[in-house]
Amino acid sequence: MCLAIPGKVVEIVDPENHLAKVEVGGVKRNINISLLDAVEEGCYVLIHAGFALSKIDEREAEETLRLLQEMDSYEEEFDQYRSSLD
């Protein structure tokens, strides 16, 4: 029950009451965004128990993936390097 899921903010419904419409897997629901600063349409947030808990940092997300992929290519090179030995 501790899971939070990523959703896309599709509309700021009621700025005064900090409500935004967030879409998760095609399903939209109003989510309270008062725990975050500067939530805009189009950004991704992690939601839990009706509240957005954090904004997903796209740059960081790409960085994580880049590191993973880099390791992948490093490994190919390593394999080539290793097989070149015999």
Add this chain to the structure above:
Amino acid sequence: MKFIDEYRQSDLAHKLAEEIARLTDQPLKLMEVCGGHTHTIFKYGIEDLLPPNIEMIHGPGCPVCVIPLGRVDDSISIAFQPNIIFTTFGDMMRVPGSKTNLLNAKAAGADVRMIYSPLDALKIAKKNPDRHVVFLALGFETTAPSTAMTVLQATKDRVENFSVFCNHIMIVPALLGLLDSPDLKLDGFLGPGHVSTVIGTRPYEFVAKEYGKPLVVSGFEPLDVLQSVHKIVKQIIEGRAEVENQYGRAVARDGNPKALRAIFEVFEARDYFEWRGLGSIARSGMKLNRKYAAFDAELKFAVPGLRIADPKACQCGEILKGVKKPWECKVFGTACTPETPIGSCMVSSEGACAAYYNFGRLSKVAERSGMNSAVARG
């Protein structure tokens, strides 16, 4: 879905697992503290991917699994008091108390309702001014801000027929309890990701500094978990113990200041809180502070408040500490299943027993326990 699919690429997962295997063949025990990680590990068969020298120990980070019997009994007793609407999260409905659970209480006539957010409970209170709505609040620092914000909202809207039965718990005292437990031998920790969106990564620094264990805060997709294991193993073979953040896309070092402020405004630590399986842990639970006493269900209702021992057959305590595996419990999969749970680790899909039962690799269970696979799950 964005931010999900790209962290599920199986070719990368296999590569990562190979890379981990290449790092060391030294036997290592790593604990994933959080039930969300337990779920990922089973759902995607990560134990099968990892080299055999790496053993994942499933920790106590499932708030439903650690709520003690006595608190469930107290909840049921509140739910049966006159004129009450009792609300809580779906996961809580089947958690066994000493005699029954909330689902049965509902069938027996108590007005128990499942909600998605504590704000929904407040809405129900506003719609039913002649009844009193109680919200059974539970969860770690992930969930506590939503309860706190709801109490603040109720204060602002002057709602008088709403109160909270607070069972929120804190992750750091639980970690301390584990680290100080003598029967526990761990080489590193996969740190909980969603709790950390709120508290940040700073509060874990003592794990590295004082206990010399690496801790990597991790996301919840299979590649997140594998990359975190890779980072932990790398620290170990390089002789480092640090707190690292694999889940940088959602977790900042200082967490979410607004969420923390809400927690500190509304709650204070209890001297002690009882955890199922782990016993009483100092300053590990939250209660509403004096300022918000008007919303404290514990002050409004006489609850039995009994301490009730866990069922004898149930090994949840050993399992939560990682000393035993679910399949070592005699009633696992026979008397105890997700439909008829005896212990709380079988209730939530994040509990270790339920995860083994739902996704468990039977071959692995059989091979490790020396049983033949037909016996493993009847």
